[in-house]
Amino acid sequence: MHSRYQTLISKAIEALQFSYAPYSNFKVGVALITNTEKIYTGSNIECASYSLTICAERVAYAKAISDGENNFKAIAIANDKNEISFPCGACRQFMMEFNSDVKIILAKSLKVYKIYELKELFPKNFTLNE
Numbered sequence: 001m002h003s004r005y006q007t008l009i010s011k012a013i014e015a016l017q018f019s020y021a022p023y024s025n026f027k028v029g030v031a032l033i034t035n036t037e038k039i040y041t042g043s044n045i046e047c048a049s050y051s052l053t054i055c056a057e058r059v060a061y062a063k064a065i066s067d068g069e070n071n072f073k074a075i076a077i078a079n080d081k082n083e084i085s086f087p088c089g090a091c092r093q094f095m096m097e098f099n100s101d102v103k104i105i106l107a108k109s110l111k112v113y114k115i116y117e118l119k120e121l122f123p124k125n126f127t128l129n130e
């Protein structure tokens with residue numbers, strides 16, 4: 001039986017196939033589950049003008065938010081190197097814009113993963129409201 005997290009991880013691994021990463025050859029796939037139980041996948045999208053690259057995490061968030069969802073339970077993150085990799089600082093700030101208790105599931109494989117809460121990975125985000 002797959003745990004709930006394993007279901008999310010398997011969708012993140014599936015999303016690797018849509019990664020467009022010809023420059024870094026580092027494919028990232030994610031699956032984001034909302035509080036309303038919808039799942040949005042994302043993959044990194046690179047650009048010849050490198051800095052225009054969009055990380056997989058922000059792709060999934062943009063899909064969800066533009067679909068009217070803005071409260072998230074968890075995001076599973078996988079890559080094609082079968083290693084755990086943490087979300088970049090820009091994505092941490094971006095995700096902090098929404099609920100900071102979202103679970104970040106870093107998958108090495110379907111069964112080997114680590115779980116953090118976003119706020120522990122990014123405790124001091126920039127905000128205009130302090």
Ligand code: THU
Nearest residue numbers: 024026028044055056086087088
């Ligand atoms: N990347 C992501 O998609 N998510 C991360 O959390 C870190 C990095 C992508 C950006 C780029 O396409 C490739 O990984 C190598 O940096």
